[in-house]
Amino acid sequence: xxxxxxxxxxxxxxxxxxxxxxxxxxxxxxxxxxxxxxxxxxxxxxxxxxxxxxxxxxxxxxxxxxxxxxxxxxxxxxxxxxxxxxxxxxxxxxxxxxxxxxxxxxxxxxxxxxxxxxxxxxxxxxxxxxxxxxxxxxxxxxxxxxxxxxxxxxxxxxxxxxxxxxxxxxxxxxxxxxxxxxxxxxxxx
Amino acid sequence: xxxxxxxxxxxxxxxxxxxxxxxxxxxxxxxxxxxxxxxxxxxxxxxxxxxxxxxxxxxxx
Numbered sequence: 294x295x296x297x298x299x300x301x302x303x304x305x306x307x308x309x310x311x312x313x314x315x316x317x318x319x320x321x322x323x324x325x326x327x328x329x330x331x332x333x334x335x336x337x338x339x340x341x342x343x344x345x346x347x348x349x350x351x352x353x354x355x356x357x358x359x360x361x362x363x364x365x366x367x368x369x370x371x372x373x374x375x376x377x378x379x380x381x382x383x384x385x386x387x388x389x390x391x392x393x394x395x396x397x398x399x400x401x402x403x404x405x406x407x408x409x410x411x412x413x414x415x416x417x418x419x420x421x422x423x424x425x426x427x428x429x430x431x432x433x434x435x436x437x438x439x440x441x442x443x444x445x446x447x448x449x450x451x452x453x454x455x456x457x458x459x460x461x462x463x464x465x466x467x468x469x470x471x472x473x474x475x476x477x478x479x480x481x482x
Numbered sequence: 483x484x485x486x487x488x489x490x491x492x493x494x495x496x497x498x499x500x501x502x503x504x505x506x507x508x509x510x511x512x513x514x515x516x517x518x519x520x521x522x523x524x525x526x527x528x529x530x531x532x533x534x535x536x537x538x539x540x541x542x543x
Contacts, residue, residue, distance in 0.1 A: 298535060363537050392539040395502050395528045426504065426528075476501045476530035476537075 300332045300469050303361055304369040307383035309340045315404045317443040318436050319371040322402060325458045326369070332466060337361065339386045346385070354389045362393035367469035368427065373404040374414035379421075387425060395426035396476045398468035400461055402434045410435025428472060432464040489529040489538055496533035503527055503542065 304326065306319040319336055326334040337358070344353050362368075372379050399422050403411020415433050422429050434457050436442050442451050449455075489498040507523040525542040 364535065366535075391504075392526075392528055392537050395504070395537070395539075396530075426502065473535070477499050477532035477535065479499070479501065481500050481502060 300366045300466065300473070301361075301364045302326055302332055302334050302367045302369065302465065302469060303365055304334060304336050304371060305383075305386070306336060306338045307370055307372045307386075308375075308380045309382045310373070310375075310380070313373065314406075314439040314443060315371050315373045315436075317447040317449075318402055318404050318434075318439065320447060321449060321454065322369055322371065322434070322458055322462075325455070326462055329462065329466065335361075339382055342386055344385060344389060349385060350388050351391060358386065359390055359393055362390050365393070365397060366473050367398035367400070367465050368394075369400050369402060369465065370418065371402040371404065372411060372414045372418060374407075374409075374411040377413045378417050379414050384421070387421065391425065396472050397427055398430060398465055398472050399427040400430050400432065400434075400465040402436065402461075404436040404439050406438065406440055408437050410437035428468065430461075430464045430468050432461040434458055434461045486543075489527075489540065491531035491534060491536055492538060493536045494531060494534040496531050498529035498531050498538060500527055500529050 304319050304323045306316060308315050323334055323336045326332060342355055342358050344355055372383060401415045401418055403415045405411045412435060419429060434454070436454070442449065442454065444450055489500065490496070491498050504526050505523045506526050526539050527542050529538045531537070
């Protein structure tokens with residue numbers, strides 16, 4: 294069954310800020326992932342999820358998001374760095390599920406207007422990923438000075454990112470396959 | 483602490499694989515009572531279906 298069931302690896306765009314440049318990074322990664330055989334993907338824009346803000350955690354689980362996380366074998370999180378951290382809405386969304394994430398792979402794409410490419414937001418997300426049961430890979434993609442990587446229409450201006458994304462996706466797919474085998478076939482203890 | 487009986491996939495009926503446990507801390511009074519042996523939390527089991535890939539969880543017995 295595993296041989297014929299494609300991997301599902303959605304991309305989560307983790308910001309609600311108007312004018313966000315991260316959307317271009319998320320679209321690029323989604324497009325590159327979509328060209329891989331045996332992998333299905335889609336872009337999940339957290340602004341489109343109907344989560345209330347007068348409660349939090351699994352109490353506000355959205356059926357559609359939960360279903361996609363359950364189906365997922367791995368996640369890609371595109372996270373812009375705001376004041377060295379991740380967006381509050383991204384954390385709000387991530388916290389709405391738990392069992393859906395356990396022993397699934399996650400890769401993080403950092404985005405910043407400055408020179409560090411979201412390295413600090415990635416570091417800040419790592420303990421959150423661990424507590425959610427997600428398994429991080431050791432490849433990241435760092436979009437530093439993102440305003441120079443894409444033009445205003447989202448056209449990629451630096452083709453070197455294609456190779457960087459390729460390395461990142463290969464590692465994530467390997468981990469997704471490995472963890473699917475583990476989740477579904479290898480009993481605890 | 484874990485439950486011995488196999489979990490059955492609610493979507494396809496296959497026997498699921500128990501692949502993870504997590505100690506969940508909570509302020510919910512019923513769950514705290516269930517987890518008294520663990521201090522301040524309860525143990526949650528996580529299962530995955532080898533046939534359809536769906537996931538499920540339950541409190542450990």
